[in-house]
Amino acid sequence: MNKNTVQFATLVRREILRFVRRPYNTFLPPIITNTLYFSVFGVILGSRIGEIAGVSYLQFVLPGLVVLGAISDSFENASFTIFHGRWNDYIQAVLTSPMSNRSMVTAYVSASALRGIVTSLLIVGVGLVFTSVPLANPLYLVAFLLVITTLFGGLGVVGGLWASDFDYLTVMNQFILRPLVFFGAVFYSLNVLPPLWRNVSLLNPMVYMVNGVRYGMIGVTEIDPNTSLAVLTGVTVIVLAIDFLLFKRGYGLAE
Amino acid sequence: MTDPAIRTGDLRKRYGDVQALDGLDLTVDHGEFFGLLGPNGAGKTTFINTLVGLVHKDSGTAEVFGFDVEDDYREVRDRIGLAPQEFNVDRFFPIIEVLEHKAGYHGIGSEEARRRAEDALKTVGIWEKRDTRFDWLSGGMKRRFVLARALVSNPDLLILDEPTAGVDVQLRHDLWDIINRMNDEGTTILLTTHYIEEAERLCDRVAIMDSGRKVEVAAPDELMARGTDTIDIGLADPPRTAPRLDVEGVTEVAIIDDGLSVTAAGGSQTAPALMRALEQQGHTVTSLDIRRASLEEVFVDLTRDDREYAEVSA
Numbered sequence: 001m002n003k004n005t006v007q008f009a010t011l012v013r014r015e016i017l018r019f020v021r022r023p024y025n026t027f028l029p030p031i032i033t034n035t036l037y038f039s040v041f042g043v044i045l046g047s048r049i050g051e052i053a054g055v056s057y058l059q060f061v062l063p064g065l066v067v068l069g070a071i072s073d074s075f076e077n078a079s080f081t082i083f084h085g086r087w088n089d090y091i092q093a094v095l096t097s098p099m100s101n102r103s104m105v106t107a108y109v110s111a112s113a114l115r116g117i118v119t120s121l122l123i124v125g126v127g128l129v130f131t132s133v134p135l136a137n138p139l140y141l142v143a144f145l146l147v148i149t150t151l152f153g154g155l156g157v158v159g160g161l162w163a164s165d166f167d168y169l170t171v172m173n174q175f176i177l178r179p180l181v182f183f184g185a186v187f188y189s190l191n192v193l194p195p196l197w198r199n200v201s202l203l204n205p206m207v208y209m210v211n212g213v214r215y216g217m218i219g220v221t222e223i224d225p226n227t228s229l230a231v232l233t234g235v236t237v238i239v240l241a242i243d244f245l246l247f248k249r250g251y252g253l254a255e
Numbered sequence: 256m257t258d259p260a261i262r263t264g265d266l267r268k269r270y271g272d273v274q275a276l277d278g279l280d281l282t283v284d285h286g287e288f289f290g291l292l293g294p295n296g297a298g299k300t301t302f303i304n305t306l307v308g309l310v311h312k313d314s315g316t317a318e319v320f321g322f323d324v325e326d327d328y329r330e331v332r333d334r335i336g337l338a339p340q341e342f343n344v345d346r347f348f349p350i351i352e353v354l355e356h357k358a359g360y361h362g363i364g365s366e367e368a369r370r371r372a373e374d375a376l377k378t379v380g381i382w383e384k385r386d387t388r389f390d391w392l393s394g395g396m397k398r399r400f401v402l403a404r405a406l407v408s409n410p411d412l413l414i415l416d417e418p419t420a421g422v423d424v425q426l427r428h429d430l431w432d433i434i435n436r437m438n439d440e441g442t443t444i445l446l447t448t449h450y451i452e453e454a455e456r457l458c459d460r461v462a463i464m465d466s467g468r469k470v471e472v473a474a475p476d477e478l479m480a481r482g483t484d485t486i487d488i489g490l491a492d493p494p495r496t497a498p499r500l501d502v503e504g505v506t507e508v509a510i511i512d513d514g515l516s517v518t519a520a521g522g523s524q525t526a527p528a529l530m531r532a533l534e535q536q537g538h539t540v541t542s543l544d545i546r547r548a549s550l551e552e553v554f555v556d557l558t559r560d561d562r563e564y565a566e567v568s569a
Contacts, residue, residue, distance in 0.1 A: 001364065006362045007359065010355075010359025085345075088346060093404070099329075254309050
């Protein structure tokens with residue numbers, strides 16, 4: 001391995017070890033939360049709702065819950081590791097090393113995306129306990145998950161640089177991300193909304209992510225998946241470019 | 256390597272109303288043991304952080320081994336090992352892994368990183384604590400660890416920001432031994448310290464900084480030679496009033512119990528002429544004691560003079 005690869009691999013490994021060694025903080029919460037979601041929304045309420053778009057309600061909500069877990073954890077991972085490193089100054093060990101700014105950003109985002117994907121798989125695993133999980137378009141599923149977790153890993157880097165207290169992290173996750181996901185057609189079909197609210201919902205980027213993953217899993221979507229994927233990829237590239245720029249300028253990192 | 260280890264020109268950095276670096280010009284030669292002295296707020300840490308990229312300069316130049324600290328930041332940081340004043344250690348991992356990570360960030364492969372981490376912990380004497388997390392180390396061990404982390408990348412320039420602050424005498428001597436060994440092996444050392452004795456004992460040259468400026472740079476002995484020595488002269492017949500002594504270098508003459516206390520620049524050179532002058536006035540010298548100015552006194556004089564100059568200029 002050349003020097004650049006070793007540097008990148010070291011930071012990725014450090015980031016992965018950080019969340020793998022703390023499963024009670026990282027992987028257990030989404031397992032418990034999603035077990036509760038499936039129990040309440042899927043089994044108790046879902047049995048009264050019946051089918052949506054030709055699949056059971058449980059199968060309909062599963063992709064949305066996967067997106068919710070994936071973006072929450074990839075965002076949380078990147079924002080926490082950057083902010084905590086800043087808070088305790090130990091990010092300086094990375095910043096004062098010969099790693100390139102791009103390599104640092106790519107490592108933080110990659111590890112965060114990986115955590116989001118692992119969380120997705122765990123949620124699918126929980127879903128399998130309650131229902132069958134079809135894989136209608138696996139390549140789309142993989143592509144959407146990669147783009148979504150990378151995008152939110154990249155946004156998490158911005159959040160981690162911007163935050164000046166732990167409260168900021170809570171605000172971003174609970175008051176911005178979660179409402180967007182909950183109004184992102186996780187638990188309902190856009191077709192049940194009045195036209196006005198359906199159009200308003202289309203302004204919510206989460207709708208495209210949920211529909212994309214839903215298309216990958218159960219083959220049902222209310223929005224063209226190729227358009228969604230292209231737009232999300234474009235946004236991801238822009239967010240990563242912002243990350244690189246912020247690191248280069250030392251925003252939140254250097255005085 | 257022909258370029259100096261550090262070279263700055265008119266380096267400036269301002270935080271709001273505070274001019275932390277005010278046109279700093281400084282050169283540290285390759286292989287030198289260089290001390291940076293100055294009161295709190297003199298700009299020492301800002302200067303160090305500028306070199307490693309934690310502070311972005313407003314203007315001026317800063318180079319490490321000929322590489323610009325911003326344009327060539329990767330080359331610069333690859334050559335520097337930093338032991339900062341404040342503890343900034345990854346609390347998630349046992350200390351040996353923290354060292355492996357640091358080595359990895361410098362592009363050192365995992366096997367070699369492990370070997371270097373082990374060596375560094377043995378060098379600073381905390382090998383038995385390798386599986387402990389940083390928070391569980393004692394204060395002295397934490398200081399040792401921060402030095403180990405700076406050593407693990409085998410730097411050409413070792414920067415130590417107050418490395419012995421708050422440590423006991425034994426540990427201070429241990430750290431001095433390690434640093435001296437590194438310097439003997441060719442590593443350039445930049446040391447900031449509040450302990451004047453430390454600078455006097457270790458450094459080839461010291462720079463005295465104040466208010467973001469370099470006040471003076473010289474070898475500790477040279478600086479001390481510029482200070483004012485005190486010559487206590489015992490006289491068989493002590494006078495009641497201080498005699499007038501027209502001897503070059505004498506700045507003050509005072510009566511003490513059994514003679515005179517004379518303040519003079521370069522005490523050793525002044526003493527013979529002083530004795531002759533006293534004997535010419537009819538006094539009999541019974542004893543002579545020359546106390547050299549300490550680096551601490553020179554430091555206080557220089558930084559006080561600089562502040563007075565700054566106040567007058569303002």
